[in-house]
Amino acid sequence: MSRSAHPAGPRHADVLPEGHPSAPPADLNHLDRKVWASTVTRTADGVVTVGGVEVTRLAEEFGTPAYLLDETDFRERARAWRTAFGADADVFYAGKAFLSRAVVRWLHDEGLNLDVCSGGELTTALSAGMPADRIAFHGNNKSVEEIETAVRVGVGRIVLDSFQEIVRVAHIAQSLGKRQRVQIRITVGVEAHTHEFIATAHEDQKFGIPLAGGQAAEAVRRALQLDGLELVGIHSHIGSQIFDMSGFEVAAHRVVGLLKDVRDEHGVELPEIDLGGGLGIAYTSADDPREPHEIAKALTEIVSRECERAKLRTPRISVEPGRAIVGPTAFTLYEVGTIKPLDGLRTYVSVDGGMSDNIRTALYDAEYSVALVSRTSEAAPMLVRVVGKHCESGDIVVKDAFLPADLAPGDLIAVPATGAYCRSMASNYNHALRPPVVAVRDGEARVIVRRETEEDLLRLDVG
Numbered sequence: 001m002s003r004s005a006h007p008a009g010p011r012h013a014d015v016l017p018e019g020h021p022s023a024p025p026a027d028l029n030h031l032d033r034k035v036w037a038s039t040v041t042r043t044a045d046g047v048v049t050v051g052g053v054e055v056t057r058l059a060e061e062f063g064t065p066a067y068l069l070d071e072t073d074f075r076e077r078a079r080a081w082r083t084a085f086g087a088d089a090d091v092f093y094a095g096k097a098f099l100s101r102a103v104v105r106w107l108h109d110e111g112l113n114l115d116v117c118s119g120g121e122l123t124t125a126l127s128a129g130m131p132a133d134r135i136a137f138h139g140n141n142k143s144v145e146e147i148e149t150a151v152r153v154g155v156g157r158i159v160l161d162s163f164q165e166i167v168r169v170a171h172i173a174q175s176l177g178k179r180q181r182v183q184i185r186i187t188v189g190v191e192a193h194t195h196e197f198i199a200t201a202h203e204d205q206k207f208g209i210p211l212a213g214g215q216a217a218e219a220v221r222r223a224l225q226l227d228g229l230e231l232v233g234i235h236s237h238i239g240s241q242i243f244d245m246s247g248f249e250v251a252a253h254r255v256v257g258l259l260k261d262v263r264d265e266h267g268v269e270l271p272e273i274d275l276g277g278g279l280g281i282a283y284t285s286a287d288d289p290r291e292p293h294e295i296a297k298a299l300t301e302i303v304s305r306e307c308e309r310a311k312l313r314t315p316r317i318s319v320e321p322g323r324a325i326v327g328p329t330a331f332t333l334y335e336v337g338t339i340k341p342l343d344g345l346r347t348y349v350s351v352d353g354g355m356s357d358n359i360r361t362a363l364y365d366a367e368y369s370v371a372l373v374s375r376t377s378e379a380a381p382m383l384v385r386v387v388g389k390h391c392e393s394g395d396i397v398v399k400d401a402f403l404p405a406d407l408a409p410g411d412l413i414a415v416p417a418t419g420a421y422c423r424s425m426a427s428n429y430n431h432a433l434r435p436p437v438v439a440v441r442d443g444e445a446r447v448i449v450r451r452e453t454e455e456d457l458l459r460l461d462v463g
């Protein structure tokens with residue numbers, strides 16, 4: 001990601017691979033506010049607390065590994081997005097980042113809308129009382145059943161992703177005697193990476209309908225002709241873990257360009273534009289994410305400017321942050337099991353979870369940080385790799401980090417910023433039991449997703 005190849009600390013200078021932390025932090029006991037949920041703090045006796053509850057108590061009561069979610073922080077972040085975008089825009093939380101009924105209720109309380117991309121996510125949202133008209137349905141291959149359910153319950157919008165789907169949704173809506181509000185997802189030829197973006201003419205990916213070659217314009221043409229559809233806008237989602245707003249600038253420019261062409265060809269000004277999600281968070285101290293109000297200001301200005309130029313009424317903007325809301329609000333609590341120093345290399349610290357509760361390191365080469373949270377230590381820093389207990393050498397949770405050299409089995413360590421795409425991507429690899437999500441607030445902890453049990457596993461095994 002963003003780390004430069006600074007020389008390593010003296011002890012490790014010639015053996016470290018690229019991408020290692022440049023040097024141990026000055027104080028291993030210090031918790032960097034950037035990567036920890038807002039109520040996380042270390043008490044005078046050295047134990048870390050979240051929502052006023054000590055992690056040692058949480059480990060005793062709920063076991064490890066566990067995802068500990070700071071409800072206050074979640075609500076604050078959701079509210080910050082809502083407030084930043086104001087009454088003229090909509091914030092859709094991307095449910096795929098992490099979805100549970102408690103989360104749906106918090107979002108509902110805080111005035112956010114919700115993105116789902118499967119029947120399962122839709123059912124979860126509805127069962128927790130999210131009104132259907134505040135739900136958007138996404139996906140590049142929605143099943144007929146999923147579309148039927150979405151249309152029947154009256155979701156606020158379905159985001160159309162292909163030419164087949166334009167026809168499919170139109171037919172289903174018509175057969176149910178409905179007119180479905182839809183947006184068309186287009187690809188604008190912007191490849192967004194964490195710290196840079198590339199503008200291209202074509203986009204080689206499965207999502208969306210390319211703007212290039214007039215395909216998106218053709219999709220609009222077809223959607224406007226179908227009675228079952230009410231085309232309300234254009235959708236673009238350019239990537240994830242993005243810090244650089246210039247990718248959105250190019251995307252907005254191109255989407256507004258399409259709106260202008262639509263106006264010129266059909267005399268219709270589409271009233272909505274969705275710029276997707278993808279805003280980055282701090283996984284390590286090296287990341288500097290933007291605040292929701294800065295993002296809102298930048299995006300609104302870009303869209304207004306482009307529309308003014310094109311002499312279009314400014315459409316209603318929506319955004320779809322997932323990671324930026326839930327990511328920083330949770331950390332994973334692990335117990336240290338074994339410690340294996342490899343001379344001249346690093347020390348392997350094995351925890352009681354791994355790639356089954358956090359696949360992002362193996363899947364995306366993601367970077368994380370880690371801290372000893374059950375006590376403080378004045379011992380020297382030791383270069384570690386935090387690994388799981390799975391039968392796979394790529395089962396890495398934190399590639400390179402520093403922990404105190406007196407680390408011992410039984411210590412609790414925590415990996416921050418695991419609220420997004422960890423529990424939602426968790427697996428039963430090696431028949432691991434997926435960890436619980438425990439919400440903590442004002443001195444109280446409650447399970448919002450319980451730990452799996454061996455009975456849960458055997459229940460599915462009907463052979």
Ligand SMILES: *Cc1c(COP(=O)(O)O)cnc(C)c1O
Binds near residue numbers: 239240276320321323
């Ligand atoms: C994944 C996704 C999001 C959310 O992305 P984050 O990186 O979690 O903000 C938003 N919109 C769409 C269409 C997505 O696929």
